[in-house]
Amino acid sequence: MTDAPDGGDRELLRRLRAGEGGAYEELVRSQGGRLLAVARRFLESEEDARDAVQDAFLSAFRSIDRFEGQARLSTWLHRIVVNASLMKLRTRRRKPEKSIEELLPRFTEDGHVAEPAVEWRSSGSASEAERRELRTLVLSQIQALPEAYRNVLMLRDIEGLDTEETAVAVGISANAVKARLHRARQALRGLLEPHLGGAG
Amino acid sequence: MTCREFLDFVMAYLDGELGARERELFDRHMDLCPDCVTYLGTYRETLRLERLCREPDAPLPDDVPEALVQAVLAAKRAAK
Numbered sequence: 001m002t003d004a005p006d007g008g009d010r011e012l013l014r015r016l017r018a019g020e021g022g023a024y025e026e027l028v029r030s031q032g033g034r035l036l037a038v039a040r041r042f043l044e045s046e047e048d049a050r051d052a053v054q055d056a057f058l059s060a061f062r063s064i065d066r067f068e069g070q071a072r073l074s075t076w077l078h079r080i081v082v083n084a085s086l087m088k089l090r091t092r093r094r095k096p097e098k099s100i101e102e103l104l105p106r107f108t109e110d111g112h113v114a115e116p117a118v119e120w121r122s123s124g125s126a127s128e129a130e131r132r133e134l135r136t137l138v139l140s141q142i143q144a145l146p147e148a149y150r151n152v153l154m155l156r157d158i159e160g161l162d163t164e165e166t167a168v169a170v171g172i173s174a175n176a177v178k179a180r181l182h183r184a185r186q187a188l189r190g191l192l193e194p195h196l197g198g199a200g
Numbered sequence: 201m202t203c204r205e206f207l208d209f210v211m212a213y214l215d216g217e218l219g220a221r222e223r224e225l226f227d228r229h230m231d232l233c234p235d236c237v238t239y240l241g242t243y244r245e246t247l248r249l250e251r252l253c254r255e256p257d258a259p260l261p262d263d264v265p266e267a268l269v270q271a272v273l274a275a276k277r278a279a280k
Contacts, residue, residue, distance in 0.1 A: 032264025111202025116235035
């Protein structure tokens with residue numbers, strides 16, 4: 001998939017910059033559903049997710065003149081709604097959650113794994129219905145991760161930001177992103193194992 | 201290399217970021233430890249499952265709710 005703007009993007013951008021009212025509505029209708037899906041992945045409450053999308057559009061409208069047009073409008077809006085969702089999360093009281101340590105592998109004193117991993121059923125040949133079930137399972141288990149780890153994993157592995165972009169979005173160093181991502185993936189692996197363990 | 205160290209290196213291994221010496225130790229551990237080979241396989245499968253959740257693999261979302269469209273446009277008018 002190319003990230004370069006197409007002709008439709010350029011024409012819509014021209015109309016947005018000209019302040020055409022219909023252009024704003026067209027943008028909201030064409031991109032709103034996808035942006036809402038992104039916000040819902042970060043925010044548990046539907047009201048918060050919709051607020052984040054609204055904030056994202058208003059932020060985009062305010063800065064449309066500064067949008068350089070090098071990327072697609074949808075890519076630019078995706079980054080904005082991710083940031084709006086993270087901002088909304090910061091205003092929410094954190095729920096009690098498991099420590100990441102509880103979700104990581106355990107070791108014996110001499111450094112061997114205490115509870116060896118078991119083979120999983122492969123998702124390689126899953127039918128579309130099974131893939132849908134797997135998506136639901138994975139997204140639900142991601143929600144069980146502590147927030148600081150969940151956000152990094154979501155940004156890197158689901159939303160497709162790179163390490164530097166993730167570091168800026170969450171306000172930590174690139175090395176801290178890598179360390180947190182690895183622990184988040186390990187924890188997710190552990191959460192998925194009871195559901196997927198057992199080859200065959 | 202212990203299993204603990206092996207698991208610490210898994211992401212760097214998959215990203216091709218291990219140095220030659222670390223890579224050699226990593227490979228040698230795999231020759232000796234079937235549990236860690238299984239762990240590496242399930243870590244890879246976790247990444248594969250995450251990719252299932254990424255667009256464009258994930259199905260397109262529903263249309264945007266009309267109430268949200270109207271709320272955004274009203275907020276835009278109010279912000280003028």
